[in-house]
């Protein structure tokens with residue numbers, strides 16, 4: 104069918120690339136391009152021999168000219184951005200210059216402020232529309248599948264959805280006292296930021312980890328979970344009919360929170376550069392360098408994740424509740440693609456998002472969040488590619 108350029112070669116990209124190679128009818132050819140080319144070459148060596156043709160390249164995705172040169176040489180049908188959120192805008196610029204469709208899994212963040220907002224990427228709407236190319240924003244799990252679940256619930260189960268609670272549980276145990284499941288810098292920026300939720304057209308702000316609930320997750324059991332700000336709240340608030348309230352909760356164990364508090368108290372999670380032995384360093388980046396590499400957690404992590412959405416709304420004049428979720432097993436993921444479930448649950452939807460654009464099932468010039476597309480083909484592919492979903496019409500609700 105076509106060619107995809109995959110930028111980044113970390114935890115999430117590793118899974119997406121495995122999945123592209125399993126899906127060689129669509130991904131006939133891929134180029135893996137990242138800052139450290141040796142990682143791309145190592146992955147290619149592992150996956151070569153299948154039907155997908157793989158090449159690799161070194162690219163600095165902060166540099167638009169380099170990106171354009173690579174895209175002009177490889178001529179991809181789609182660019183799948185699995186580098187870091189800091190690179191979103193440069194990669195979108197290069198897509199505009201080469202008229203190439205774009206997919207990512209996380210919204211742009213300026214490196215110097217931990218803000219999760221779509222405004223920088225939404226500012227490209229008109230230019231993408233005029234160029235006749237599609238940008239699909241947030242095709243991971245959350246954001247990503249949570250948006251597809253919302254669109255599916257809206258299409259098939261509700262006349263209007265009034266409330267959404269997104270619940271993200273990780274009951275995996277990697278045996279380390281403290282480690283993050285994906286890029287530590289991005290993860291710690293996210294969880295140490297103030298919480299917020301959307302209610303009656305307004306953002307309500309909370310202190311970090313101020314709101315705690317206990318939820319009895321299917322296949323996992325009861326877990327403490329905390330309200331966080333999360334980027335899909337912003338787009339779902341615009342795209343879901345009748346919506347009045349959206350909250351996002353993530354589970355954290357007490358040991359993780361105690362370590363995080365301590366690191367925060369001593370200044371290790373700060374993104375303000377400090378002077379150290381004549382050199383400027385960012386404490387959080389230094390912390391990343393001493394923490395376990397998320398990719399190294401794969402072989403040691405046991406247990407399951409459960410991520411999903413509880414919807415409350417109306418159908419045919421009656422109140423209705425509906426819960427859609429996926430349960431994923433860390434050890435099964437490791438057996439299949441050599442990584443834990445956090446990268447797996449992001450990498451699979453990233454591949455499917457790219458597939459939706461390459462097959463033309465989703466083609467809508469402009470810049471769009473995932474819930475703006477027809478959810479049905481995506482839901483079908485989730486079942487095929489390792490993230491089957493389950494539903495409940497009588498879920499436990501979150502207070």
Ligand code: NDP
Pocket residue numbers: 110111112113114115116136137138139142162163164165185186187188190208209241242243244245246247284285286289397445448449
């Ligand atoms: P990693 O840190 O494991 O990987 C990032 C990759 O990007 C690395 O290969 C890195 O290169 C590369 N990279 C960084 N900067 C550049 C640059 N300037 N030019 C080229 N390559 C660069 O991160 P993850 O795989 O854990 O996360 C990838 C993305 O997925 C992030 O944006 C994250 O926010 C998002 N994510 C989304 C989720 C969702 O559900 N929506 C969940 C989890 C993650 P190098 O190897 O040299 O460091």
